[in-house]
Amino acid sequence: MLFYVKKSLWLDLAVTILLGSLGYLGMQHFSVPFRFSLSARSCVQGFVSFLLIMSWTFLVQKSCAIAKGHEYAENLTDALAKEYLGTSFFHAVFGGLTAALGEELFFRGFIQAQWGLIAGSVAFGLAHLGKNDIRVVSYWSYIHGLFFGLAYRFTDNLAVPVIAHGLFDLGGVIYFQQRLHNKPS
Numbered sequence: 648m649l650f651y652v653k654k655s656l657w658l659d660l661a662v663t664i665l666l667g668s669l670g671y672l673g674m675q676h677f678s679v680p681f682r683f684s685l686s687a688r689s690c691v692q693g694f695v696s697f698l699l700i701m702s703w704t705f706l707v708q709k710s711c712a713i714a715k716g717h718e719y720a721e722n723l724t725d726a727l728a729k730e731y732l733g734t735s736f737f738h739a740v741f742g743g744l745t746a747a748l749g750e751e752l753f754f755r756g757f758i759q760a761q762w763g764l765i766a767g768s769v770a771f772g773l774a775h776l777g778k779n780d781i782r783v784v785s786y787w788s789y790i791h792g793l794f795f796g797l798a799y800r801f802t803d804n805l806a807v808p809v810i811a812h813g814l815f816d817l818g819g820v821i822y823f824q825q826r827l828h829n830k831p832s
Contacts, residue, residue: 654730659742663749670753679760683805693810696798700791700815707787727781728823739824743816750774751809754792755799764800768792791815 674681712720734742750771759767771792777785795808 654732654734656738656742659738659746663745665749666753667749670749670751670757673753673757673761677757677761679757681756681760681805682803683809685806689802689804689806690810692798692802692804692807694814696794696807696811697814697818700794700811701818703790703794704787704815711783723781723783724826727777727784728826730777730781731820731823734820734824736821739817739820743820744813747809747812747816751795751799751805751812755796755808756805759796759799764793764796767796771795 673679708720708724711723731739754767754771754774758770768789769792772786772789775785775788775791776782795812798808798811799805
């Protein structure tokens with residue numbers, strides 16, 4: 648579902664505010680402690696986390712091409728790319744960073760901190776379920792949620808998964824826009 652709100656900057660922003668608010672209110676209600684410390688160290692940790700998640704994603708994508716065939720993998724990537732069609736660079740940057748903040752406040756800061764790593768990962772995966780043409784990619788979101796959750800668990804700093812998630816979303820939108828732009832009509 649969250650794949651589809653990224654098409655509209657205003658919808659993306661509204662969902663970000665909703666998730667961030669629910670996460671923050673949940674943390675306050677349940678007295679869940681959290682730390683959000685933006686520093687050079689957290690930026691490096693966020694960037695390293697992003698590289699690990701991006702590497703895993705490309706590995707799975709290449710494995711999918713080997714297992715199911717190159718055409719299947721290309722069609723799957725194109726189906727996901729179409730979800731980001733028409734997104735401006737500003738929207739990609741702003742939407743990626745704000746969505747990362749809202750989603751990480753909710754899924755890591757609240758759900759994971761209150762009910763554990765697996766609960767946060769499953770909730771994140773469920774929130775990213777998509778239509779049949781991108782369902783396989785949707786399943787990858789459970790693992791992405793696990794990776795973002797591990798980044799939070801290992802650093803005890805919510806800024807780290809926010810940075811990793813923001814860079815991942817931004818990189819994905821840029822990759823998909825370039826892919827659609829360079830594809831022959």
